[in-house]
Amino acid sequence: MADQPILSLDCVSKSFGGLNVIKNLSFDVRCGQRTALIGPNGAGKSTVFNLISGVFPVNSGRISVNGNDITNVPSRKRMKLGVSRSFQNIRLVQHLSVLENVLVGQTPRVTSLGDILYPIRMTSGSHWQCEAMEVLERAGLAAFARDHVGNLPYGVQKQIEIARALLGGADILLLDEPAAGLNPQETEDLSTRLHQIADSGTTIVVVEHDMQFVGAFCEYVVVLNFGEMIAEGTPQEVRRDPHVIEAYLGSDVA
Amino acid sequence: MSGYVEGILVILLLNVIFAYAVYWPLAAGQLNLGVAGFVGIGAYVSAYASNEFGIPPYIACVGAGFVAFALALVIAVPVLRTKGIYLALATFAFGQVLQSLFLNLEIVGGAAGYPVISYIGVGGIAVCTAAVFLITAFLDRTRFGLNMVAVHDDEAVSDLFGINVRAYQALAFALGAGFAGFGGALYGHHFSYIEPQNYSILFSISIVLFVLLGGTQTVVGPLVGAAFFTLLPEVLRGSEEWRYAIFAVCIIVIMIPRPQGLITSDQLSALRQFLVRDRLREERHG
Numbered sequence: 020m021a022d023q024p025i026l027s028l029d030c031v032s033k034s035f036g037g038l039n040v041i042k043n044l045s046f047d048v049r050c051g052q053r054t055a056l057i058g059p060n061g062a063g064k065s066t067v068f069n070l071i072s073g074v075f076p077v078n079s080g081r082i083s084v085n086g087n088d089i090t091n092v093p094s095r096k097r098m099k100l101g102v103s104r105s106f107q108n109i110r111l112v113q114h115l116s117v118l119e120n121v122l123v124g125q126t127p128r129v130t131s132l133g134d135i136l137y138p139i140r141m142t143s144g145s146h147w148q149c150e151a152m153e154v155l156e157r158a159g160l161a162a163f164a165r166d167h168v169g170n171l172p173y174g175v176q177k178q179i180e181i182a183r184a185l186l187g188g189a190d191i192l193l194l195d196e197p198a199a200g201l202n203p204q205e206t207e208d209l210s211t212r213l214h215q216i217a218d219s220g221t222t223i224v225v226v227e228h229d230m231q232f233v234g235a236f237c238e239y240v241v242v243l244n245f246g247e248m249i250a251e252g253t254p255q256e257v258r259r260d261p262h263v264i265e266a267y268l269g270s271d272v273a
Numbered sequence: 274m275s276g277y278v279e280g281i282l283v284i285l286l287l288n289v290i291f292a293y294a295v296y297w298p299l300a301a302g303q304l305n306l307g308v309a310g311f312v313g314i315g316a317y318v319s320a321y322a323s324n325e326f327g328i329p330p331y332i333a334c335v336g337a338g339f340v341a342f343a344l345a346l347v348i349a350v351p352v353l354r355t356k357g358i359y360l361a362l363a364t365f366a367f368g369q370v371l372q373s374l375f376l377n378l379e380i381v382g383g384a385a386g387y388p389v390i391s392y393i394g395v396g397g398i399a400v401c402t403a404a405v406f407l408i409t410a411f412l413d414r415t416r417f418g419l420n421m422v423a424v425h426d427d428e429a430v431s432d433l434f435g436i437n438v439r440a441y442q443a444l445a446f447a448l449g450a451g452f453a454g455f456g457g458a459l460y461g462h463h464f465s466y467i468e469p470q471n472y473s474i475l476f477s478i479s480i481v482l483f484v485l486l487g488g489t490q491t492v493v494g495p496l497v498g499a500a501f502f503t504l505l506p507e508v509l510r511g512s513e514e515w516r517y518a519i520f521a522v523c524i525i526v527i528m529i530p531r532p533q534g535l536i537t538s539d540q541l542s543a544l545r546q547f548l549v550r551d552r553l554r555e556e557r558h559g
């Protein structure tokens with residue numbers, strides 16, 4: 020079953036009011052394949068992530084993860100079934116420290132009442148905290164562990180979101196514009212970090228406008244325009260596709 | 274201890290319990306204006322239990338706290354469907370319903386009030402207040418407290434990370450109600466008399482006010498607010514007819530520069546960092 024897709028969308032449609040934002044969209048993500056979802060502004064990329072993570076229900080179609088149909092699974096339970104995510108606009112808990120934000124990311128794996136009532140914010144030796152610190156260290160964020168997230172630079176906050184998403188233990192990481200707003204050095208660090216994560220067995224799907232980043236990092240690209248898939252393939256194939264060139268006409272990113 | 278000092282101490286201790294009754298719902302983003310109703314439930318249930326069935330006073334008080342907790346869990350289902358000011362209105366209405374229930378229940382004296390036979394002294398109340406504070410401070414340090422902050426700040430993200438948002442909101446509401454009931458029960462057993470007029474909206478509002486004044490971001494805020502609200506009017510006793518006016522002005526003057534309350538989380542973490550730095554310096558020199 021090595022070839023079974025880890026994430027699969029089958030004829031998914033979504034409309035807001037009268038606006039058809041996603042139209043009959045189908046695509047697969049293979050296990051371990053670094054995938055990008057690209058398209059012009061308003062194409063519906065973030066909406067696709069919202070549908071996969073369950074922020075909104077679909078109007079029709081089917082979403083499955085690891086072969087399980089999750090279309091009607093409540094959003095709260097989807098991370099346990101394998102999908103975690105970051106947000107286009109940073110959504111960290113402003114009143115918590117960096118470490119505490121990352122601890123919140125572990126929630127899908129916390130099941131016992133003992134763990135919920137353990138004074139985790141008072142001690143520092145528990146395996147939960149060691150694990151969270153390890154992830155922060157690997158992301159180069161250990162120095163910020165005790166800081167309030169609100170006061171940290173944008174690039175750091177984006178990294179924290181990834182660390183938090185990672186700790187849910189999901190197989191698939193949906194990252195909505197992880198490189199947006201980062202300087203070239205930060206983008207390179209991000210790329211290194213994402214390669215590490217991918218190598219440790221997590222399947223990464225990014226929404227990204229930075230085509231250089233997509234070309235360098237991703238093996239497979241799905242292109243969306245007005246809620247429809249207009250092309251898919253390797254970055255090289257997609258870049259030559261006439262539909263893609265047309266969709267991006269006027270902005271020479273493709 | 275003089276009777277005057279003891280009297281103020283008891284009020285202070287009870288106000289601290291009531292402060293935490295309002296703090297928990299606020300920590301989850303809910304303004305509970307019906308808290309006086311839960312205080313009344315605790316007072317009446319415990320008084321009836323100890324008067325009629327001879328249940329020992331402390332057991333009656335703790336039990337009454339659990340009754341208020343359970344009632345709040347049931348009420349939470351419809352009430353927590355509303356949000357923001359509508360939630361405040363719904364809790365206000367519920368509080369009014371409870372007050373008129375107390376007024377009309379003849380088995381507990383109706384409008385005439387209800388005497389409480391067994392007695393709990395200032396020492397017992399102090400222990401109970403310490404327990405409420407310690408439970409709150411402990412819960413705040415657990416994942417339960419962590420997740421509560423997350424629910425307060427961002428419901429959608431909390432949900433995606435697997436937190437049962439509805440359950441946390443209901444528990445915060447019920448935990449507050451439980452403390453309210455417990456505090457009300459102690460009040461009745463100390464002052465030996467309870468009457469429906471005590472459990473009015475004015476009482477709810479004044480508790481909410483002192484918690485907001487102290488600050489809702491940390492567990493110490495409500496403590497500071499309760500102390501301030503109880504003690505300042507006493508300090509101002511010298512100027513008898515003006516003391517509540519001066520008191521009100523003090524509150525306004527404080528709230529202008531500190532809209533988040535007297536104690537904020539930034540402040541506490543700054544203090545913590547300051548202490549840690551001090552200790553490091555001592556270690557280096559010592």
Ligand SMILES: Nc1ncnc2c1ncn2[C@@H]1O[C@H](COP(=O)(O)OP(=O)(O)OP(=O)(O)O)[C@@H](O)[C@H]1O
Binds near residue numbers: 061064065
């Ligand atoms: N909750 C919502 N209610 C109504 N309309 C929405 C909602 N979410 C998205 N839309 C609409 O759906 C369309 C697609 O939005 P979406 O955010 O998915 O685009 P995107 O591809 O992520 O764009 P960008 O690159 O700018 O982030 C837009 O027209 C947007 O206005």
Ligand SMILES: [Mg+2]
Binds near residue numbers: 064065066
């Ligand atoms: Mg988007």
